[in-house]
Amino acid sequence: MNLETSLAITLLSVGAFTFLIVTKLIEQIPRQLHISWQRNIEEFRAQAEAPTDFKIGLSFKIIATLVTCLIVTEVQVKSGINTESLGFSLLFITMTTLVGINLKYLLLPDILVLPLIWIGLLLHAYLGHNTNSYVYG
Numbered sequence: 001m002n003l004e005t006s007l008a009i010t011l012l013s014v015g016a017f018t019f020l021i022v023t024k025l026i027e028q029i030p031r032q033l034h035i036s037w038q039r040n041i042e043e044f045r046a047q048a049e050a051p052t053d054f055k056i057g058l059s060f061k062i063i064a065t066l067v068t069c070l071i072v073t074e075v076q077v078k079s080g081i082n083t084e085s086l087g088f089s090l091l092f093i094t095m096t097t098l099v100g101i102n103l104k105y106l107l108l109p110d111i112l113v114l115p116l117i118w119i120g121l122l123l124h125a126y127l128g129h130n131t132n133s134y135v136y137g
Contacts, residue, residue: 056104068096087123091116 071092079085094116101107 056100060100060104064096064100068093071096084123084127087119087127090119 072089075085075088075092079088094112098108098112101109101112
């Protein structure tokens with residue numbers, strides 16, 4: 001088989017694959033996303049209205065405070081006061097906040113989650129850890 005025949009067969013195969021599979025995916029994926037979004041909208045509308053009571057009880061406040069204090073104290077006692085322990089303390093304080101919000105409202109706000117990702121990456125870079133494995137997986 002010569003080069004032109006090989007190229008022709010390859011182009012026909014890729015063309016057939018693209019026409020049969022890829023174009024079907026181009027049609028199906030947005031359709032499925034649209035259907036999923038429509039279901040999500042319907043489920044959201046079916047739920048009760050957004051909460052209007054944003055106050056938490058005293059017992060919830062006490063438990064959150066005790067848990068946070070115990071974790072931060074444990075980190076400071078084990079590691080001493082240094083950059084790493086302060087970073088981990090910030091992590092645990094933010095995590096306690098996220099757990100409290102998630103338990104009460106079933107939300108994880110981006111205003112806390114996204115900076116936490118960057119703080120973690122920058123802390124590891126500052127401490128000299130290899131951040132490539134954290135960024136690339």
